[in-house]
Amino acid sequence: MPDDEFSLIEQYFSGLDAGGSVELGVGDDCAILRLETGERLVTSVDTQVDGVHFPPGTPPQHVAFRAVSAAVSDLAAMGARPLGMTLAVTLPQADAAWLALFREGLAAAVSEYSLPLVGGDTTRGPLCLSVQVMGAVPVGKAIKRSGAQVGDTLCVSGYLGDGAGGLAVLEGRWQPGHPHAAYLEQRFYRPRARVALGRQLRDYATAAIDVSDGLLADIGHMAAASGVGVRLEPDSVPLSAALLSHDNKDTALRWALAGGDDYELCFCLPGGHEPPAGAACIGEVVAGEGVDCGDDIDIVSGYQHFSASAPR
């Protein structure tokens, strides 16, 4: 890409670097960020590729917002407050109209998460975004995957399966009635990482993970890291009114259990703690290993690779 094209692109990514944690924004060799005394840095990177993580033709404002949300969701799962992010973006061309919309989504995400964009790099190629997020968490307060204890209650925030349902709508595989289609598209395009919930949970949750690969897969990761098993009650998994409107209950439940892209938080609470507002109890932590879903074989068959243990 010629130098002037890069300059054009960089214009669209500038001016998003202000924030209380930013001592020096974009324009030097590095940005400088401020952590408070007694805080640790937490960091993660998440890449989204056109046609793999979102359908070709996804409106650019949603491409940007969604990629940031997916990365921020990892900060949320640790209970961190967002500090800043860098963006490495590969673009097929410098299209001003496309870039203006992309910036709109990027700016919306910066604002939504109070997450300044403090660095970036642009290269030419098939559309691809790597968002690297940095956050801060008080020493010893980060919520890890590995802390689940036998007897804990397993909880999840929000509604599960809307990501997969939204993708089905966008790909024309499902036509739900009004207003469900619009709701589901929005859930896929504009997922909201649960940052406030994560910060609340760090005072009492024993373990947490964000639901990105699919609920069963992510519970499996958490169980494996903690050296425990999980008994899941599939009927307790919260479904939105949109998903409940599906003719095939098994399809809706399958999306909720194995669909991925929900960016909700799945977490464990010690006995005596009620799930916070907007979250539901969906099972319990048991001795052993793997995820036990009971006898609902048909729902999860074919999704063994998502599950830490083969469904019975």
Add this chain to the structure above:
Amino acid sequence: MPDDEFSLIEQYFSGLDAGGSVELGVGDDCAILRLETGERLVTSVDTQVDGVHFPPGTPPQHVAFRAVSAAVSDLAAMGARPLGMTLAVTLPQADAAWLALFREGLAAAVSEYSLPLVGGDTTRGPLCLSVQVMGAVPVGKAIKRSGAQVGDTLCVSGYLGDGAGGLAVLEGRWQPGHPHAAYLEQRFYRPRARVALGRQLRDYATAAIDVSDGLLADIGHMAAASGVGVRLEPDSVPLSAALLSHDNKDTALRWALAGGDDYELCFCLPGGHEPPAGAACIGEVVAGEGVDCGDDIDIVSGYQHFSASAPR
């Protein structure tokens, strides 16, 4: 890329996350890193694309080492100590032999810079690496581009132009005698970011930048950020014995002034400070703007886009 291919790849990137700053490595939603009291976080991202930033067919161990060095060079220019990095890598396929060599270069870089790899993401596509580096610097001690003062001495570390000379050798455009060819290839493939020098400079340098775009371009960036001009003495720019062996002195000097990819540090020292060992004085900071190279017009003609001011 199928899930099992990703698992294979991730094997090659695991076990590189140990370090004094690492409280929690790879395997959770985020890694956790420790800064010392009174330190600030500095961060930058740098992307390298096959065929753009390195020639097609570059041995994978060098692809990895070089990409990390390019990113670390930005930490060096701020005077930071390395804390950790994340790597977002796009690969055309999961080739075990290729991955084993890639890991070798990655591990060498982790060791060279004491920079643990604390996060990553792998996607399928044309070969491309985004390295996001995090470092720490004492409050108020980061060396910015913007601090150069009229009267400062302009200095540069090492030899300039070896990056461009090495690329010429690799592309078959130049055949220097023994041992220059091997030296130059190594300089292109395995550049060493000047981390120790950067940390030393932060006690007295007024401004610094790493030489990645080409010396004239980077001096131009520093001069513009500082609101000053620079008078450069092209004859003072240090050239390696390899570059000095070139039949055409103008070509060698052009590589040194405009070639890029050297990853040396260019910095400004207040009056009374001698350049540290391994660095040379190459000019001075003056009132005004742009980079004045004297009357050596031919050397830099055609490279105006690299220079903050058009060469006279």
